[in-house]
Amino acid sequence: MFRLILLAVREIERRNSGALPLSYFAFWTVRLAGWLPRFNACATCGKPFGKQPAYQAASHPGLLCEEHRRSGMKPVSFAAGNSRNALRENAWTGSMRQSKRYPR
Numbered sequence: 001m002f003r004l005i006l007l008a009v010r011e012i013e014r015r016n017s018g019a020l021p022l023s024y025f026a027f028w029t030v031r032l033a034g035w036l037p038r039f040n041a042c043a044t045c046g047k048p049f050g051k052q053p054a055y056q057a058a059s060h061p062g063l064l065c066e067e068h069r070r071s072g073m074k075p076v077s078f079a080a081g082n083s084r085n086a087l088r089e090n091a092w093t094g095s096m097r098q099s100k101r102y103p104r
């Protein structure tokens with residue numbers, strides 16, 4: 001955790017902007033704590049979404065498939081689906097690695 005804090009502070013200083021480093025810090029804090037939901041599979045049954053829509057609601061953690069969606073849940077948009085893929089592929093990590101200060 002100390003290395004993550006140190007990385008974020010150095011990147012804020014180097015970039016003179018906190019947007020990406022703070023997003024990176026928040027993402028990894030949630031992930032390391034074990035609170036990050038899966039973005040590519042149903043939180044109830046674990047079935048991968050593939051090309052099928054995922055459903056979400058602010059009152060429910062994680063994304064659900066068509067079969068397990070609850071009333072009031074809304075489908076995640078295509079743009080959000082791309083974000084799901086970006087998170088899965090650790091796009092932010094790649095960007096932070098380019099800084100050469102990424103902890104190994």
Ligand SMILES: [Zn+2]
Nearest residue numbers: 042045065068
């Ligand atoms: Zn399901």
